[in-house]
Amino acid sequence: MDIFSLYLTNLESLNLDSCKIGDEGLANLTGLTLLKNLELSDTQVGSNGLCHLSGLIHLESLNLSFTSVTDSGLKRLSGLTSLRSLNLDVHNVTDAGLAVLTSLTKLTNLDLFGARISDSGTKSLRCFKNLQSLEICGGGLTDSGLQNIKDLVSLKLLSLSQNYDLSNKSLEMISGLTALVSLNVSNSQITNEGLHYLKPLKNLRSLSLESCMVTASEIKKLQMTALPNLVNYRPE
Incomplete structure (x- = not known):
């Protein structure tokens, strides 16, 4: 029996961020069933x-960002149905990897910042009805x-952000997400003409449209006329 099984069987949280641990080292975690x-x-x-x-099976939060994980390994996570937060900011994760995780229906936070997700891959997101936080910034949308x-x-x-081909049409489609508090669509094709689609987002507090064809004056006008809760915006 390894040291973890002997002394840490009741451990609920473990932070190995930036440690020199690889695949073989993870074998020592198998006894930590309450994590x-x-x-x-x-x-x-x-x-x-x-x-x-x-x-x-009791894992609720898993961070695999900046690891060497690929699509082929993600199927091994499909049984972790208690997961609520999953960080896959990993360049080698694609649509195929996301597709094998659709059983994780309790997810509220999903970070795919650097993953290579395309329009086709977003179909898998339909399974995550409870999502409260979503990041997809790999440029494929x-x-x-x-x-x-x-x-x-x-x-x-x-x-x-960084999905360069997104246009004003994207703002029109997300205008029904009225629970949004923070929205970042920087580095896209959005213009001042698309800002009016944001008017229904009355809970919005943070808006980033950097490196878009949007001016600070028009965002300020939107804030004053329709989004009184907006306190942080770029450009400013």
């Missing part, structure tokens, strides 16, 4: 190591992909 939070960001973990996590995001009505934070 709820696991940070593996910026480690040497890859897909092969994820098999050691499949028994951690067009307006068509927003068709699968516009009905995620529980979203409070939505970041779609």
Whole structure:
């Protein structure tokens, strides 16, 4: 029996961020069946190591950002149905990897910042009806992909920055996400003419449209006339 099984069987949270741990090291976690939070960001973990996590059925939060995880390993996470927060800011994760995770219906926070998700891949997002926070910033989305995001009505934070092909049509499609508190659509084709689509988002407090064809004066006008709760916006 390893040291974890002997002394740490009641552990609920473990932070290994930036530690020199790889796939073999994860074998030591198999006895930590009460774990709820696991940070593996910026480690040497890859897909092969994820098999050691499949028994951690009480996990609620898992961070795999900046690891070597690929699509092939993500199926081993499909049984972790207690997960509420999953960070897959990993360049080697694509549409195929997201598709094998649709059983994780309790997810409220999903970070796909650097993952290579396309319009087709966003179809998998329909399974995550409870999402409150979503980041997809890998550059693969067009307006068509927003068709699968516009009905995620529980979203409070939505970041779609660096998807250069998004246009004003995207703002029209997400105008029904009235729970939004934070919206980032920087580095896109959005213009001043599209700002009026944001008027229904009365709860919006933060808006980022940097490197778009949008002026600070028009955002200020929107704030004054329709979005009184907006306190942070870019450009300003």
